[in-house]
Amino acid sequence: MITGISWRNLWRNKLRSLVIIAAVAIGILGAVLSDGFMEGMMDQRVNAAIDNEISNIQLHNPDFLLNNDIIYAISQPEQYLEAIRELPQVKGVSQRIICAAMASTAAASAGVTIAGVDPEEEEKVSQISKSITLGAYLNNQQRIPVVIGKKLSDKLGLKINDKLIVTLADSSGTITYGAFLVSGIYQTSNNLFDETHVFVRAKDLGPMLGLTNQVHEMAIALHDNQATQEVFQTLSDQFSSQIKNQKIDIKTWDMVEPLLKSMIEMMTFFSYMFLVIILIALSFAIINTMTMAILERKREIGMLMAIGMTKGRVFLMIMLETFFLSVTGGIIGLLLSYLIVSFYAQHGLDLGAMGSGMSYIGYASTVYFRVNESFYVASVLLIGITSLLSSIPASIKALKLNPVEAIREIN
């Protein structure tokens, strides 16, 4: 019956309770939605980075990572290729020849990174072929095709079938030139990437650089990013002698982009911080409401203590009331959050004008929300803890009541 009393007591001052319930609901909604937004944004950033830029796992010559010079290549890549392709988790392996170059037209020029790839293999690893918005990918019949990003095409004023002159240094250090025809223009969510990365065929780029049977990067795409660590372990074990002899280096996407990884961790941390701060703010409101409620009911509580209600039961009664007050709001907030997060997880939130700025630094302009289950669990637990702690001041007030004095106020 104490549970019943607490629940009914909650509704004695409907407006006051509803204000707190609404405040808790809105607070939780805010915390969950902001987490959903941030996690969604990070997901897309990570997926885009994996799909277009990094892939899941990369192999390099360790020296290439220190100094992007074309002489630091992986020799005899086929010794790795077979073993990697055999792994069931692997979707594809793209062998890339990578070098820095100056891309120019008659009118302008820009520094770019050229990747020479096998078009078919690259298609399994990166999304570039699917991101073509104009023209065609590398696997057409054109003589010496190049695929460039939308941003670079704008910058250099390039259209399909225009000629792009590439200036680069070959393996002996001699400056050479090459002419490519723009076969396609791609666009990813990362404008900076689009501006600086161009793709050509390895069979065109290799001879220009004087490289035979050498690649700079082996990009491995997996069917599922969850398997990254597992595959990384397998390969590390399998190629342990080559790794020891400094022939190759294996890195997972988060090792290649540690900033991305730490950004995810930071965002998660901020989400929890935000939740805690909101709950602390709410706890003050809850404490205030409960203390007011108890002061109004001094005589009633004094009467209950007089007729034989123990302090423990008085405490329980107040604690339950505080619990109902916070948890009702919490449940409403979580349900609303869940619905809204599900909606935006499916349909995405279009950031509109703001989104174009975001996409320059690699974030999609439409965000598909995602909230980790653990964030929901943490919310539930923290709401519970908040309600428990918030009930203490009011309970102390009640327990300090002297029944004789409380009752005397009656007469």
Next chain:
Amino acid sequence: MSIIEIHNLHKTYTDTSVPVKAVNGINLSIKEGEFTAIVGPSGSGKTTLLNLLGGLDTPTEGDIFIGGMNIKNLTSRQLIDFRLHHIGFVFQSYNLIPVLTALENIAFIMELQGLKKLQRHEVAMKLIKKVGLEGKENFRPGELSGGQQQRVAVARALASRPKFILADEPTANLDSHATEELLNMMADLNKTENMTFIFSTHDKRVMDKARRIVTIDDGKVVY
């Protein structure tokens, strides 16, 4: 056999500018089944005496024996339990939990005592009938008149099957008709249930109903 023995009871309030001897050497014994009115003008010490008797307050000096046991020897925790199981309380007002119905208010004290739900309901329903509130068992206190609320309070006091019931000015907020009804009902319960009642009043009409009158003034029994 007397169920209450009061020996040389004193209560002096010292938190005031001048110490107030609210109860100043009272000796009194009350037998089982008595229907006793504590009478005296306002400020004479009635409430203080009943609070001491109910174990709500501690005397400055003297002893109270209830059923032969000196309640001074109880710890505060034991005292709460003692009140719950052995003393019925009726106050002037704010007797009931506003969010519970009449029936639930009566059942509540039995829940505190640890009785089973079925039994609680059965006893509470019987008491509702006994105090003449049949049909009103699902009313909340706010929907009942002052007299009806006091009857629920008496029923609640009875529900705990106490040794005696203490009622401090139970009729102070009632009109003369409701006062008469409540007193008649209490007198009736005193007879049929052999329940010991000790109530305070400064109302002449209430005194007429009492079978024993203890008059106090300035914290002393006058006669």
